[in-house]
Amino acid sequence: MVLKGILHEDDARRAFDAGVDAVVVSNHGGRQVDRSIAALDALVRVREAVGPEPTVLMDSGVRSGADLFVALALGADACLLGRPHVYGLALDGAAGVSAVIDNVLAELDLTMGLVGAATIADVTRELLVEG
Ligand SMILES: Cc1cc2nc3c(=O)[nH]c(=O)nc-3n(C[C@H](O)[C@H](O)[C@H](O)COP(=O)(O)O)c2cc1C
Numbered sequence: 001m002v003l004k005g006i007l008h009e010d011d012a013r014r015a016f017d018a019g020v021d022a023v024v025v026s027n028h029g030g031r032q033v034d035r036s037i038a039a040l041d042a043l044v045r046v047r048e049a050v051g052p053e054p055t056v057l058m059d060s061g062v063r064s065g066a067d068l069f070v071a072l073a074l075g076a077d078a079c080l081l082g083r084p085h086v087y088g089l090a091l092d093g094a095a096g097v098s099a100v101i102d103n104v105l106a107e108l109d110l111t112m113g114l115v116g117a118a119t120i121a122d123v124t125r126e127l128l129v130e131g
Contacts, residue, residue, distance in 0.1 A: 002057070007042040009049035012056070022055035022077075029060050029082050040071060047075030065107020072123045 003015045004024035015023050025043045027036040039060035047056055058071050059080035071079050081104065088096035117123050 006046060007037055007039070009042075009045045012046040012050050012054075016050055016054050022057055024057045024059060024080065025076070026059045026080075040074065043071065043076055044074050062104075065104050065109070066111050068104060068108050069111045069123060070128065072120060073125050073128050075125075 001020050002022045002024060003020045004026050005028060006012050006015060006023045006025050007027060012023050023046070025039050025046050027033070027039045030036060039058055043056070043058050050056065055077050056075060057078050057080060058076040059082055062068055062071060062079045062081055063084060068079050081100065084100045084104070085097050088100035090096070092099065112123065115127055117127065
């Protein structure tokens with residue numbers, strides 16, 4: 001069972017205590033509470049709270065491979081794409097969805113190459129600088 005919509009570290013702890021297999025840190029693409037906390041900020045707190053082992057996924061606002069890179073560096077095991085899939089679908093059907101995924105993965109690959117990260121395990125927080 002995967003529980004989606006987690007934005008608070010206490011809820012993440014409760015979810016894993018209750019036996020979920022994974023959580024998705026998400027503000028549902030910013031479509032629920034206006035001015036909600038950014039999912040990326042919540043991701044940092046959730047990962048710090050639950051430790052390195054539990055599976056933590058993330059979505060809301062991932063648009064490029066560089067966005068994916070940052071989320072992975074901040075502790076996501078993987079990310080979900082919401083609206084980009086739909087944009088690809090509207091433009092070119094199934095091929096458009098494939099193109100969206102291929103482009104995001106190519107951007108991730110490029111970003112990793114440029115920063116010297118050979119594997120996903122090398123994508124760590126040390127590669128980021130606080131703005
Ligand atoms: C039109 C639309 C409808 C959605 N409906 C739901 C929903 O019923 N339940 C839900 O958990 N998330 C819903 N979402 C949120 C998505 O599942 C997903 O979390 C979000 O789109 C990810 O953000 P992104 O679009 O910025 O990638 C919806 C998103 C869109 C764009």
